[in-house]
Each structure stands twice: as C-alpha cells, then as structure tokens.
Amino acid sequence: xxxPKLIVDGRRLDGRGFEELRPIKIEAGVLKRxxxxxxxxxxxxxxxxxxxxxxxxxxRHLQDPSKAVIRYRYNMAPFSVEERKKPGPDRRSxxxxxxxxxxxxxxxxxxxxxxxxxxxxxxxxxADAGTRTACLNAASVALIDAGVAMRGMVTAVAVxxxxxxxxxxxxxxxxxxxxxxxPIAFLIRNGKIESIALLQMDGRLTLEEMRRxxxxxxxxxxxxxxxxxxxxxxxxxxxxxxxxxxxxxxxxERERECEEAKGEGEKERENRxxxxxxx
Ligand code: CDP
Numbered sequence: 001x002x003x004p005k006l007i008v009d010g011r012r013l014d015g016r017g018f019e020e021l022r023p024i025k026i027e028a029g030v031l032k033r034x035x036x037x038x039x040x041x042x043x044x045x046x047x048x049x050x051x052x053x054x055x056x057x058x059x060r061h062l063q064d065p066s067k068a069v070i071r072y073r074y075n076m077a078p079f080s081v082e083e084r085k086k087p088g089p090d091r092r093s094x095x096x097x098x099x100x101x102x103x104x105x106x107x108x109x110x111x112x113x114x115x116x117x118x119x120x121x122x123x124x125x126x127a128d129a130g131t132r133t134a135c136l137n138a139a140s141v142a143l144i145d146a147g148v149a150m151r152g153m154v155t156a157v158a159v160x161x162x163x164x165x166x167x168x169x170x171x172x173x174x175x176x177x178x179x180x181x182x183p184i185a186f187l188i189r190n191g192k193i194e195s196i197a198l199l200q201m202d203g204r205l206t207l208e209e210m211r212r213x214x215x216x217x218x219x220x221x222x223x224x225x226x227x228x229x230x231x232x233x234x235x236x237x238x239x240x241x242x243x244x245x246x247x248x249x250x251x252x253e254r255e256r257e258c259e260e261a262k263g264e265g266e267k268e269r270e271n272r273x274x275x276x277x278x279x
Contacts (some may be wrong), residue, residue, distance in 0.1 A: 003177045004177065005163070006162040006173065006174055006177060006178065007162060007163040008162045012174065013171075013173055013174070014171060016167075018165055018166065018167045018168065019167075019219060019220075020168060021046070021169045021224070022043030022169055022171060023041070023043065024040070024041065024042050024044055024223075025039075025040070025041040026038065026039070026040050026041075026137070026227050026228060026230075026231035027040075027231055027234075027235075028142070028144075028145045028234070028235035028277060029215075029235040029238075029239075031048070031050050031226075033044070033053055034051060034052060034142070034146070035145075035146035035147070036051040036052070036142040036143060036145030036147065036148070037049060037050045037051065037142050037145060038138040038139070038142040038145060038231070039138070039233060040137055040141070042133075042134040042137070042169070043128055043130075043169070044128035044129060045126060045127060045128050045130060045131055045171075046124070046126035046133070046161070047122060047123070047124055047125065047134050047135050048122070048125060048138070049081045049121070049123075049135065049139045049141070050120075050121045050123075050138050050142060051120050051121075051143050051146040051148065052098070052118070052119045053068070053116060053119055053146070054068055054117065054118050054148065055116070055117055055118075055119075055147070056116065057116060058082060058117075062117070063091075063116075064114070065114055067110035067111045067113065068108070068110040068112075068113035068117060069110075069114075069116075069117045069118070069119070070104060070105050070110065070117075070118050071119045071120065072098075072120045072139070073121050073122070074097045074122050074124070074131075075121070075122070075123050076093060076123075076124040076131070079125075080124045080125055080126050081182055083129050096131075096132045096135075096263035097234040099132070099133065099200065100132060100136055100198070103154055103156075103185045103198035104136070104139065104140070104143070104154055104197070106187075106197070107150050107151050107152060107153075107187055108143065108148060108150055109150065112149050113186065116158075118143075118146075118148060120142065120143065122135040122139055122216075127172075128171055128172045129158070129171050129172045129174065129176075129181075130157070130158045130169060130170065130175070130183070131188055132150075132156075133157050133183045133184075133185065134156075137153075137155060137156055137224055137228060139154070140153050140228060141231055144232055150253055152187045152188050152190070153187075153188045153189075153229070154185050155186055155188050155221040155224050155228060156183065156185035156186070156198065156221065157183075157221050158175075158181060158182060158217075159181075159182045159213040159214075159216050159217050159220075160174050160179075160180060161179040161209060162174045162178040162179045162202065163181040163204060164179070165207055166212045166213050166216060167216075168216045168220045169220060170218070173196060179203050179204070180201065180203030180204055180209075181201070181202040181203060182199070182200065182201045182202075182213050182217075183198065183199075183200050184196065184199050184214070184217040184221075185196065185198035185199075186217075186218070186221050186224050188221065191225075193218060193221070193222075
C-alpha cells in the first residue's frame with residue numbers, strides 16, 4: 001500500500017496535534033481472581049493486566065532466597081490485530097516480555113519478598129500501536145493494586161517521527177509509515193520523573209530530534225501518571241465504600257464497643273476501690 005500523507009495542515013490523521021495523547025481510560029481492580037489487575041485503553045489499544053503474588057514460586061528451583069522472582073508475560077490475542085495472530089508466544093512477544101520485565105524489576109522492592117514470585121500477565125485484546133507502553137502502564141497499576149511494594153510508578157509512552165515531525169503517542173498508521181518509533185518508560189517517584197526504565201528505538205533520529213522526543217515523552221507520561229494514580233484512588237474509595245456497612249466492618253465495630261465497655265467497667269471498679277480506701 002502506498003504511504004498516506006500522515007500530517008495534513010499541521011494535524012495528524014486522527015485530528016490530534018503533535019503533542020497530544022490519544023484518549024486514555026484506566027480502571028484498577030477489574031479481575032476478581034487476580035491479586036491486582038487493571039483494564040486500560042489508550043486510543044484503540046485495549047489491555048488487561050493481571051498480577052499474582054507475591055506467592056510461592058513453581059518450579060521451586062527458580063526461587064531466589066534473597067528476593068522475589070519477577071515474571072512478565074506479554075500476549076496478543078489472535079483477534080487483537082487486523083490479520084489474525086497465531087496464538088502463543090513468538091519472537092516479538094518474548095522480546096517485549098523481556099524488556100518490560102527489565103523495566104519493572106528495579107522498581108519493585110523484590111528484596112522484601114525472598115523466595116517468592118510475582119507474576120505479571122498482560123493481554124492485548126485490541127492493538128493499535130504502542131501496546132508495549134500501554135501494557136507497562138496497565139501492569140504498573142495492577143502491581144500497585146496487588147499491594148506490591150514499589151519504589152514509584154512506571155509510566156510509558158511512545159514518540160514517533162512522521163512526515164519529518166516528532167509526534168507523541170503514534171497510532172497504527174503513524175507506526176507503520178513513520179520514520180522512527182521510540183517507546184520510552186520512566187520511573188516516576190513522588191510526582192517527579194526520576195529515571196528512564198525503558199528506551200527502545202526503531203528507525204533514526206538526529207540528536208536534536210531525540211531531545212524533542214524526550215521532551216514530548218516527559219510531558220505525555222505526566223498526564224498518564226495522573227490517570228494511573230486516579231484509577232488507584234478510585235479503586236480504594238470504592239473498597240472503602242464497600243467496607244462501610246459490611247459484615248467485617250460491623251464485627252470490628254462490635255469488638256471496639258466491647259473493648260470500650262470493658263475499659264469503662266475497669267475504671268468504675270478502680271473508682272470504687274479508691275472511694276473505699278478514702279472512707
Ligand atoms: O505495539 P508496539 O508499538 O509496542 O509494538 P510494535 O512491534 O511496534 O507493533 C506496532 C503495532 O503493529 C502493534 O501495536 C499492532 O497494532 C501491530 N501488529 C500487528 O498488526 N500484528 C502483529 N503480529 C504485531 C503487531
């Protein structure tokens with residue numbers, strides 16, 4: 001197919017400006033059986049992330065007595081792309097799983113969970129370029145949802161060069177026909193970018209273009225980071241609401257009342273003793 005014009009009158013094919021992200025939707029805690037989970041949409045990408053653990057590692061010989069073992073599996077559903085993808089792992093998914101695991105590993109406080117394993121599964125249900133970065137964003141939320149101790153949040157976005165322009169968050173057409181594609185992930189700590197967790201590049205950029213790409217990526221991830229945080233907060237607010245009035249909350253309240261009554265009884269006995277002594 002002939003390369004379409006990707007930028008017309010300063011706008012991209014989907015009407016976005018160069019510095020604009022696609023619409024993003026993030027929801028934490030969507031799977032009942034996982035310890036942590038997340039559903040994320042970034043443009044037409046649809047991703048599910050599930051985290052299991054920290055839990056016992058099988059097979060046992062993979063255990064590390066000093067820290068947790070992290071496993072990350074990126075998988076694309078056969079129906080996620082235009083041309084049916086053969087199910088199962090391939091070179092691309094093995095590579096993406098490896099680099100994504102390496103991006104998350106230094107951020108997870110592995111030393112707190114010796115001999116255990118933390119498994120991260122990400123499933124691409126619908127793909128439209130930038131799936132590895134979208135998956136990392138979902139995985140990070142799912143890890144926090146699972147209560148895994150983290151040094152910060154991993155937030156990722158891709159930047160591309162299309163028709164000579166550096167643009168944020170490329171979609172499929174831009175990825176296919178663009179001159180360069182640069183997925184980047186950052187470690188964000190206390191609301192500030194601390195370091196680069198992943199950086200890959202397909203194509204060529206000049207040093208100046210790379211600087212611009214980095215600038216756009218930084219702007220983009222701060223917006224995504226905010227949405228990741230909000231998704232986690234929403235999940236905990238929801239849990240808080242569910243907790244109030246629940247059987248567990250009533251039990252805690254009964255115990256508290258019992259303790260209070262005991263305390264009062266004791267105080268009264270002490271007072272009576274005191275009065276007896278004074279008489
Ligand atoms: O998805 P990401 O940009 O991280 O990785 P990529 O290897 O640069 O793939 C770009 C896009 O190509 C994917 O997001 C899919 O939309 C598409 N793709 C496809 O159509 N069929 C495949 N077997 C693999 C990727």
